[in-house]
Amino acid sequence: xxxxxxxxxxxxxxxxxxxxxxxxxxxxxxxxxxxxxxxxxxxxxxxxxxxxxxxxxxxxxxxxxxxxxxxxxxxxxxxxxxxxxxxxxxxxxxxxxxxxxxxxxxxxxxxxxxxxxxxxxxxxxxxxxxxxxxxxxxxxxxxxxxxxxxxxxxxxx
Amino acid sequence: xxxxxxxxxxxxxxxxxxxxxxxxxxxxxxxxxxxxxxxxxxxxxxxxxxxxxxxxxxxxxxxxxxxxxxxxxxxxxxxxxxxxxxxxxxxxxxxxxxxxxxxxxxxxxxxxxxxxxxxxxxxxxxxxxxxxxxxxxxxxxxxxxxxxxxxxxx
Numbered sequence: 001x002x003x004x005x006x007x008x009x010x011x012x013x014x015x016x017x018x019x020x021x022x023x024x025x026x027x028x029x030x031x032x033x034x035x036x037x038x039x040x041x042x043x044x045x046x047x048x049x050x051x052x053x054x055x056x057x058x059x060x061x062x063x064x065x066x067x068x069x070x071x072x073x074x075x076x077x078x079x080x081x082x083x084x085x086x087x088x089x090x091x092x093x094x095x096x097x098x099x100x101x102x103x104x105x106x107x108x109x110x111x112x113x114x115x116x117x118x119x120x121x122x123x124x125x126x127x128x129x130x131x132x133x134x135x136x137x138x139x140x141x142x143x144x145x146x147x148x149x150x151x152x153x154x155x156x157x
Numbered sequence: 158x159x160x161x162x163x164x165x166x167x168x169x170x171x172x173x174x175x176x177x178x179x180x181x182x183x184x185x186x187x188x189x190x191x192x193x194x195x196x197x198x199x200x201x202x203x204x205x206x207x208x209x210x211x212x213x214x215x216x217x218x219x220x221x222x223x224x225x226x227x228x229x230x231x232x233x234x235x236x237x238x239x240x241x242x243x244x245x246x247x248x249x250x251x252x253x254x255x256x257x258x259x260x261x262x263x264x265x266x267x268x269x270x271x272x273x274x275x276x277x278x279x280x281x282x283x284x285x286x287x288x289x290x291x292x293x294x295x296x297x298x299x300x301x302x303x304x305x306x307x308x309x310x311x
Binding site: 120 | 299
C-alpha cells in the first residue's frame with residue numbers, strides 16, 4: 001500500500017512524500033523510509049507524527065493508521081536560538097521536548113558538556129521567562145526567539 | 158483589602174507566576190491571606206511543597222519553608238542536595254531553613270546583617286523571584302540538588 005506523509009513547517013505544508021509499506025510494517029519502519037526520502041532522522045519524525053491530529057506510536061501497525069485518503073503529518077517549528085553573540089535557526093519537531101533545543105544549541109555553539117548542563121533556556125530575552133526542558137516545544141506558526149543563558153550566581157552571603 | 162494583600166494577590170495572578178504554572182515548574186496549592194503554599198516540581202519527577210509566609214509583603218522578605226502534606230516542617234519534606242545546595246537549603250535537623258538574603262528566617266535568625274541589603278525589593282514580583290530562586294536550585298545541576306536516579310524497567 002502507499003503511505004503519504006505531509007511535512008508542515010512554521011504552520012505551512014511545505015512538502016510531501018510517498019512510500020510503499022506492507023500491511024505488517026510498523027510506524028517506525030515506515031518512518032525510517034520517509035526519513036531516507038526526506039533527509040530527516042527517523043527519531044525526529046517519530047517525535048511528531050500524527051494522523052488526523054492523533055499522535056502515532058512507533059510500534060503501531062501502519063495498516064491501522066493509514067487509509068481512506070488520510071495522510072500522515074509531521075510538524076516542525078522554527079526556533080531562533082541565541083547564545084551570547086551567536087544566533088542560529090533550526091526547525092524542531094513540535095512535540096520534541098525543549099531539552100532537544102538545549103542539546104542542539106550546545107553542539108551548534110560548541111559549548112563544553114559540563115558548561116552546557118548549567119545553561120537554561122529563556123523565552124524572548126536573556127532574562128525572559130524560563131522554559132521547562134521536560135515540556136514539549138509546542139506548535140506555533142512563527143519563529144520563536146529563545147536564549148541559551150547561564151543564570152547568574154545566587155548570593156547567600 | 159490591605160494593599161500588601163492586594164499586591165500579593167496580583168503577583169499570584171501575574172503573567173510571570175502563571176508562566177511558571179504553565180511550564181510545570183510550580184502550582185499553587187493554597188492561598189489563605191498571607192500564607193501561600195506552592196508545589197515545586199523537580200526535574201526528577203519529585204515535587205516539594207513550600208509554604209511561604211508573606212506577611213508584610215513587599216516591605217519585608219518572605220519566610221519560606223518546605224512542609225509535608227499536613228503542613229509540618231519536617232526534614233523529609235526538604236529537598237536533598239550536596240554541599241553546594243546546602244549553602245542555601247539547610248535541610249538537616251534541627252536547622253531547617255532557607256539561607257538566602259531574600260528569606261526572612263534566614264535573615265532574622267541567622268544573618269541579620271543581610272537586612273540592610275533589602276534584596277527582596279530588587280524584583281518587582283517578590284513572590285516569583287522567590288519561586289524562581291527555588292526553581293533554579295532544583296533544576297540547575299551545578300547548584301547541587303540530588304536528583305533521584307532514573308528508574309529503568311527490565
